[in-house]
Amino acid sequence: MDPALAVQVGEAVADKVLQYRRDGSGWKICREGNGVTVSWRPSVEFPGNLYRGEGVVTGPPKAVWAFVKPLAGSLREKWDENVTSFEIIQSISDMLCVTRTATPSAAMNLISPRDFVDLVLVKTYEDGTISSNAANLEHPSYPPQPGYVRGRNHPCGCFCEPVLGEPNKTRLVTFFQTDLSGLLPQSMVDAFFPRSMANFYANLQKALRRTPAPTEGAQDAVPFQ
Secondary structure (H helix, E strand, C coil): CCHHHHHHHHHHHHHHHHHHHHCCCCCEEEEEECCEEEEEEECCCCCCEEEEEEEEEECCHHHHHHHHCCCCCCCHHHHCCCCCEEEEEEEEECCEEEEEEEECCECCCCECCEEEEEEEEEEECCCCCEEEEEEECCCCCCCCCCCCEECEECCEEEEEEEECCEEEEEEEEEEECEECCCCCCHHHHHHHHHHHHHHHHHHHHHHHHHCCCCCHHHHCCCCCC
């Protein structure tokens, strides 16, 4: 992908995800418990829903980012049950790349394995927030693969935000806006995402508790290295 175009598209996606973060209107809670709230509202990008998750987890933002960043061989591959593997298809800069994410079957194998090719931009903010911002991309070197249904991520991402007065806590706000493709009943999709997002937070918190935090040097490493 042309680097200049990638930067332009990545920034446009990040602007949309930041708008989702700032706009508190229209959200309906669909799952709540253990300090995590999952909400939804109709997507304006496709005939589905935009989902938002929010919860406070243990660890400063840089440490939490080390657990959630979409990187091959990363900690996330070890704890996230919704991810089989990550792969960087094209590295454009330290903050911008094209990735492929493979996911396992789900819902008692009613949802078959998926893969997603996305442009991902990482941004940092003056208050210490780290965000990932992603959206589907057609990449000529990675057409649909045998054994996977190619899904599409509309603008999505997460924010690892400092918690005022609690330096060892992070407010993690996530946005999912995924077209799983295939012939899935909408009722199955509507049930899958809230449960999957709640499990994401629970599994992340367990991983944070049992896995030593990265060293300071590792925390300060650039996002995709």
